[in-house]
Amino acid sequence: MQVRKQFPFAIFEPAWQRHWLEQSTFRAANPGEPGSEKPKYYALDMFPYPSGAGLHVGHPEGWIATDIISRQKRMKGFNVLHPMGWDAFGQPAENEAIKRKLNPREMVREFAATYKQQFDIVGLSYDWDREINSSDPNYYKWTQWLFLLLYQKGLAYRRNAPVNWCPVDKTVLANEEVVNGRCWRCDTVVQKRQMPQWFFKITAYADRLLNDLDGLNWPEGIRSMQRNWIGRSEGAEVDFVVEGREDKLRIFTTRPDTLWGATFMVLAPEHPLVKEIASESQRAAVDAYVLRAQHISDIDRLAEGKEKTGVWTGAYAVNPVNNSPVPIWIADYVLMGYGTGAIMAVPAHDQRDFEFAKKFDLPIVQVIDGGVAVEMEAYTGDGALINSGPLNGSPGGKEAAKKISQWLLEQGMGQPVVTFKLRDWLISRQRYWGAPIPIIHCPEHGEVPVHDADLPVKLPDVAHYEPSGTGEAPLATIPEFVNTACPVCGGPARRETDTMGGFACSSWYFLRFADPHNDSAPFSRESVDYWLPVDMYVGGAEHAVMHLLYARFWTKVLYDAGLVGFVEPFSTLRNQGMMLAYTPGRKPSHEDEAEETDGEPIEDWKVLRPEELATYPKDQIIYRWVKMSKSLRNVVTPDETAEKYGADALRVYEMFVAPFEETVQWSEDGIRGSAKFLQRVYRLTAQYVDGFSRIGWREKIERGLSDPEKALRRKTHQTIAKVTDDLESFRFNTSVAALMEWVNLMYEVSNALPKGRRSSALDEAIEYLIRLIAPYAPHLADELWEALGNDGFLYRNPWPISDANIAKADEITLIVQINGKVRDKMTAPADADNASIVALALASPRIRELLGGAEPKKVIPVAGKLVNIVI
RNA sequence: GGGGAAGUGGUGUAAUGGCAGCCACGCUAGUCUUAGGAACUAGUGCCGCAAGGCGUGGGGGUUCAAGUCCCCCCUUCCCCA
Numbered sequence: 001m002q003v004r005k006q007f008p009f010a011i012f013e014p015a016w017q018r019h020w021l022e023q024s025t026f027r028a029a030n031p032g033e034p035g036s037e038k039p040k041y042y043a044l045d046m047f048p049y050p051s052g053a054g055l056h057v058g059h060p061e062g063w064i065a066t067d068i069i070s071r072q073k074r075m076k077g078f079n080v081l082h083p084m085g086w087d088a089f090g091q092p093a094e095n096e097a098i099k100r101k102l103n104p105r106e107m108v109r110e111f112a113a114t115y116k117q118q119f120d121i122v123g124l125s126y127d128w129d130r131e132i133n134s135s136d137p138n139y140y141k142w143t144q145w146l147f148l149l150l151y152q153k154g155l156a157y158r159r160n161a162p163v164n165w166c167p168v169d170k171t172v173l174a175n176e177e178v179v180n181g182r183c184w185r186c187d188t189v190v191q192k193r194q195m196p197q198w199f200f201k202i203t204a205y206a207d208r209l210l211n212d213l214d215g216l217n218w219p220e221g222i223r224s225m226q227r228n229w230i231g232r233s234e235g236a237e238v239d240f241v242v243e244g245r246e247d248k249l250r251i252f253t254t255r256p257d258t259l260w261g262a263t264f265m266v267l268a269p270e271h272p273l274v275k276e277i278a279s280e281s282q283r284a285a286v287d288a289y290v291l292r293a294q295h296i297s298d299i300d301r302l303a304e305g306k307e308k309t310g311v312w313t314g315a316y317a318v319n320p321v322n323n324s325p326v327p328i329w330i331a332d333y334v335l336m337g338y339g340t341g342a343i344m345a346v347p348a349h350d351q352r353d354f355e356f357a358k359k360f361d362l363p364i365v366q367v368i369d370g371g372v373a374v375e376m377e378a379y380t381g382d383g384a385l386i387n388s389g390p391l392n393g394s395p396g397g398k399e400a401a402k403k404i405s406q407w408l409l410e411q412g413m414g415q416p417v418v419t420f421k422l423r424d425w426l427i428s429r430q431r432y433w434g435a436p437i438p439i440i441h442c443p444e445h446g447e448v449p450v451h452d453a454d455l456p457v458k459l460p461d462v463a464h465y466e467p468s469g470t471g472e473a474p475l476a477t478i479p480e481f482v483n484t485a486c487p488v489c490g491g492p493a494r495r496e497t498d499t500m501g502g503f504a505c506s507s508w509y510f511l512r513f514a515d516p517h518n519d520s521a522p523f524s525r526e527s528v529d530y531w532l533p534v535d536m537y538v539g540g541a542e543h544a545v546m547h548l549l550y551a552r553f554w555t556k557v558l559y560d561a562g563l564v565g566f567v568e569p570f571s572t573l574r575n576q577g578m579m580l581a582y583t584p585g586r587k588p589s590h591e592d593e594a595e596e597t598d599g600e601p602i603e604d605w606k607v608l609r610p611e612e613l614a615t616y617p618k619d620q621i622i623y624r625w626v627k628m629s630k631s632l633r634n635v636v637t638p639d640e641t642a643e644k645y646g647a648d649a650l651r652v653y654e655m656f657v658a659p660f661e662e663t664v665q666w667s668e669d670g671i672r673g674s675a676k677f678l679q680r681v682y683r684l685t686a687q688y689v690d691g692f693s694r695i696g697w698r699e700k701i702e703r704g705l706s707d708p709e710k711a712l713r714r715k716t717h718q719t720i721a722k723v724t725d726d727l728e729s730f731r732f733n734t735s736v737a738a739l740m741e742w743v744n745l746m747y748e749v750s751n752a753l754p755k756g757r758r759s760s761a762l763d764e765a766i767e768y769l770i771r772l773i774a775p776y777a778p779h780l781a782d783e784l785w786e787a788l789g790n791d792g793f794l795y796r797n798p799w800p801i802s803d804a805n806i807a808k809a810d811e812i813t814l815i816v817q818i819n820g821k822v823r824d825k826m827t828a829p830a831d832a833d834n835a836s837i838v839a840l841a842l843a844s845p846r847i848r849e850l851l852g853g854a855e856p857k858k859v860i861p862v863a864g865k866l867v868n869i870v871i
Numbered sequence: 872g873g874g875g876a877a878g879u880g881g882u883g884u885a886a887u888g889g890c891a892g893c894c895a896c897g898c899u900a901g902u903c904u905u906a907g908g909a910a911c912u913a914g915u916g917c918c919g920c921a922a923g924g925c926g927u928g929g930g931g932g933u934u935c936a937a938g939u940c941c942c943c944c945c946u947u948c949c950c951c952a
Contacts, residue, residue, distance in 0.1 A: 221875050225950055228874065351872075544950075656895075657883065663948075670883065673895045734885070737894035815890050820936050822890055860935050865889055870935050
């Protein structure tokens, strides 16, 4: 092997990628095949939508991490499933196809091919035999089959419902897809519409989805987001009688313990009773207010700090616990869609009620003693109940709330209830590019599921598929698709023309990877029993409450149906951090502000277009760290980076630059360090390739090592342990630092060696270095492994095991402190006990001088570390 | 407003309650008879000639010992309202 100035990654990286591909190196053994007797490991990336915007260096961070884990697990003797596929159905793909005036089917195929090529450039070790595409009929056949499974279990149903309508994407959205009142895809303000829609009854699993979170090895942040999204709250429903009427007003409250403090009620303007109870004198004001509220979005209605508005209806209700009359108001801060659309207002202990009471001069009665009078703001803390009749003196809070709900039940005034914020999952989309919902509407038999044998209901090939804008699905305009026969009576019937939102496809794809070619079932029980659950799942945190919740839900449904034997699909989850780019921009101009459509927020910063960048005054350019994305024109691609520095350098750098889950400010300044490190590995190895013998160093290693060689050997075994540990806990950055330290020491030992001499300790280090670095820099490792005279791929060779006896230091630096400040350092035997290190410390001339004969008040020895002398 | 994460050199970062700053970037000086976006050597938290002192967003506390644990406050990011 020639020692070159620049290590020739451009030659050997593509060569090894070719070898791996040609020999199906990373094919996972199915149950029953040779290799399946090994323990299994399933490392999964969230499957991407292959966008035409292509990849940037932020995308591969997670893929590199799972790849490193996969490669290491193979070396540790696991049968590793590491698959990849395409989340090809859904709005993102369809919108892009419309914009580019392409057929989505062909577009996705083309983009997926590009992605695949980019994966290969980074050296990712996927088992491409298992590639899946959610828009392939062989895949969505089973998505439809699973829809029918949910339908038969009563977990899929159709009803007329007010839904989130995106006027730009021309379809409805699930609650989870509405972000701050806007469409998650195009950022348009969503509208409310009444339409018949399909739902999955995820609410039936709310408690299980909540409880099972506890056992998962997931980031706490994601689990808490799911808990908040599910939003379980215990409270009570209380009935208030409307004075002079039969009607009862039912309210929900999480604070039944403050019932005595309810001094008025507030109804949502849309509440059905509003019209009936409004008094003659108030009617005009009420009608005007109701009309006005219709034009304000939910977001604005709930906005914090907004001046409260409202109108008295002229009616009174009766507080059931003390029979006081309470006026009934309407106000837009109460929403019809939440709870019962009516609240009891307790101004003393709820801030919004407090503001309302102040504004309209309503009575405020304090019922929880917070130590001070409620004057400037509501008191929401705990305390003893006051002004609460029979409950005076007992503590308020959760326990009291429970007791009072029970008491309300006994009195027939209400009952304890558990509510969830979680709503049923809206799955209908009035779009073309999705799996058709396999239901037929028959005039005689109503909704009829399509027979299994008739699946898949194929998406027809059409020239035009743009959404109509009327809310009617594009499929409805295709008679050949719509008109069909009823599976029950054979009479004329119409197919359902809504398609499923993309999250249906991604709710089970991790199961299909276990058995991707099965054409008689979505997957065999045997395959999922062997491969699932996923041992390591990695992706972006943006899927916290959508995909991850839906996939958990489907898994539980499948468990109940006996199709899988586990209740949680992803044992361990890790999220990579965001990738930011330093991006030139400018203040918005007046033209920009004029361009903004009404209701759009005005950004305080605009990215500079390339043509602007050249001419814009330098001193007015404002640089910011913002998310890397095509639309901000700040993308750095993995291909260009790999071409410049090598795929291995890119991999090592992305792992080294920051802790895995941290946000990264991308810059090329550091990557040269990673490339340099790999080059140092290459050159060091090249120096000792001639005459290297794996047997040779093992025979000699026990004899005649110099002190530096012994130190190197210690470092070798310490590093093996460190890297192994760090990989287990996803601390890639510190593991790379440990490898660098070790290589630096190897150079020291090597440079001190007489020319032409070799050292068995160095040979040992080199061999283990190549193995340890293999998951991070697989091309370089295979190249060096071969250069050392070995056959085959490195991943078939075992991961090194650290020898604890060798790793153990026999000497330590003993720190001697006086009053906690370091005053002396000395070497001491590593196993010296407390008594001997105290003796050593006190014997130090420097310490004796500083003590000046004074008797220490206290001496604290910490064996193996330090002695602290207190004077 | 609620929930979560975080704040350490010029920069990215590292530190089972036990020497703050490992590793890397950058920078400074030097070596290699040309050149340098190469390689190597040495140095590099701040103040100070030095001895030494000071230092982990701010303020308290616990401890022989606090970046780390507790309380209060400030700032940034993410999620939910």
